[in-house]
Amino acid sequence: MDTTIDIFQGLRPRLFGIAYRMLGVRADAEDIVQEAWLRWQHGGIDAARIPEAWLVTVVTRMAIDRLRGAMLERERYVGPWLPEPLVEDSAESPEAALEAAGDISTAFLLMLERLGPEERAVFLLHQVFDFGYDEVAAMVGKTEAACRKILQRARERVRAERPRFAVGREQHLALLARFVEASRSGEAARVQELLTEDVSYMGDGGGKAKTTVRAVLGADRVARLVVGIERKWTDRGHHQLIEVNGAPGLLTWRDGQPDSVTSLEIREGRIAGIYVVRNPDKLGSLPKLAGRPQSS
Structure with a gap:
């Protein structure tokens, strides 16, 4: 049977992937994942019926809160704001691949800047990480109907800018x-x-x-x-x-x-x-x- 450490480490790339795509800042994403680990150790292990759902919920909600403050800071940013580049020695590293789930290109992250915090979370969880509407609703604290509307609005806002061609x-x-x-x-x-x-x-x-x-x-x-x-x-x-x-x-x-x-x-x-x-x-x-x- 996996230990609690094994469970968390197995989910860590996914948790980091969500936080990084939400915030576009590596250090902030790592801080959130570390905080999720602390909460997991202090009560989360006993409270979590489904570890992945519990941890993704914690990371998502912290990222939403962090992004609200970051968006205000970016309004005062000098010149264009670009995501912090995620640079790795090898494309095979876990954080660079981010479990090969969806896009982490600069263009994609800039596209997400058109979305508000909750829109971004719903869009990523459903479109990139393949969570169902019922799961997404529980993770962001909304009803399924509300999440469907949020996702529809998000799709409309980013449709014209989504990368259309995969590049080898x-x-x-x-x-x-x-x-x-x-x-x-x-x-x-x-x-x-x-x-x-x-x-x-x-x-x-x-x-x-x-x-x-x-x-x-x-x-x-x-x-x-x-x-x-x-x-x-x-x-x-x-x-x-x-x-x-x-x-x-x-x-x-x-x-x-x-x-x-x-x-x-x-x-x-x-x-x-x-x-x-x-x-x-x-x-x-x-x-x-x-x-x-x-x-x-």
Whole structure:
């Protein structure tokens, strides 16, 4: 028979996956999972008829409360807000895979920003984690009818932005390599060939690192921006291939320090979104990746 520790550890990736998708901040998600563990030890073990349902309920409700406060903070955020990149040494790590349940891409997490806390919880629990309406209702403290209405409203709000095409890893890697090569060529036209017409570039500096203060839109403008940035820093840095939110991405080193994490949104074989996190508060877990040989 599994011990209580075994039960919790077996569910931990799912609990983290829910909390991270709700909040987009790794440290906050880990805090919530740790708090769930403490509650599990102090009364939860005896109260839980179904351990998974009990623990998911605890994590979901804490995440809803935490998100309400976070949304107010994000209204005062300097420049675009991007989720903290979930960077792992290997795509096989438990937290990177998040039990392979649904999408954890930056584009998907940004899409969720259109939803309020309860909408986000209902959407994730039903659409991503496959809980039934009766289970979701119990987890968020609503009736089944209310959850159905909430989910319908959430679907309408995100339908136009949901990723429509799955991108294979090899295709993603190949396009990423071409993007780096084109950026370093100094020729904006080469970069532009890889972009969709409506491509967007978003940089998150949080007021602590220099980047764009708003999203840059359009293939021509984005291509010129990317080439300009690369030209400025070519002699002082290099790119390292890493796993970012379950897909290939780039860790950029400048002057020997982690400077940014870049992830791409790909649509029909072209780059539709470029997301660059430079806020040092969101790069705290990156030094452990130093010295990896995969760089360009």
